[in-house]
Amino acid sequence: MTGNRTFTMIKPSAISAGHAGNILAMIEKAGFRLLALKLIHLTRQQAGQFYAEHSAKGFYEDLTRFMSSGPIIAAILEKENAVAEFRKLIGATDPSKAEPGTVRNLYGISITENAVHGSDADLTAEREGSFFFSQLERV
Ligand code: CMP
Numbered sequence: 001m002t003g004n005r006t007f008t009m010i011k012p013s014a015i016s017a018g019h020a021g022n023i024l025a026m027i028e029k030a031g032f033r034l035l036a037l038k039l040i041h042l043t044r045q046q047a048g049q050f051y052a053e054h055s056a057k058g059f060y061e062d063l064t065r066f067m068s069s070g071p072i073i074a075a076i077l078e079k080e081n082a083v084a085e086f087r088k089l090i091g092a093t094d095p096s097k098a099e100p101g102t103v104r105n106l107y108g109i110s111i112t113e114n115a116v117h118g119s120d121a122d123l124t125a126e127r128e129g130s131f132f133f134s135q136l137e138r139v
């Protein structure tokens with residue numbers, strides 16, 4: 001069974017370049033409804049905790065340094081088959097391999113600074129959404 005929620009973050013480089021509004025507009029235009037939204041500057045430790053599953057990977061240090069370098073926007077999104085639909089909208093992890101017109105193709109700079117994060121499964125979406133939002137902060 002597929003769920004109807006996913007979780008995303010707009011990454012620091014996309015926010016500092018002034019793309020947050022355009023990215024949120026693309027998300028809404030693609031039919032996602034915002035269930036929760038916040039702008040927050042993560043500490044290095046919080047970024048490390050969020051990406052803990054990658055802690056053994058070579059890119060982990062760069063990723064957590066980058067993700068704590070400036071504010072991010074975190075959001076819980078709703079749409080039928082949300083995880084897969086959102087991954088289609090954002091494109092491949094590496095912006096140079098992302099389909100034309102996808103968020104990462106348009107706004108990503110590198111595999112680390114790839115504009116947005118998107119959950120990879122329903123369970124991950126639930127865990128990641130709960131990392132940022134309490135029950136009170138969701139509609
Ligand atoms: P994201 O969707 O936020 O999830 C994990 C992140 O690790 C990924 O996007 C990339 O920004 C980052 N990353 C850096 N290097 C790699 C790599 N070689 N393979 C996968 N992800 C990478």
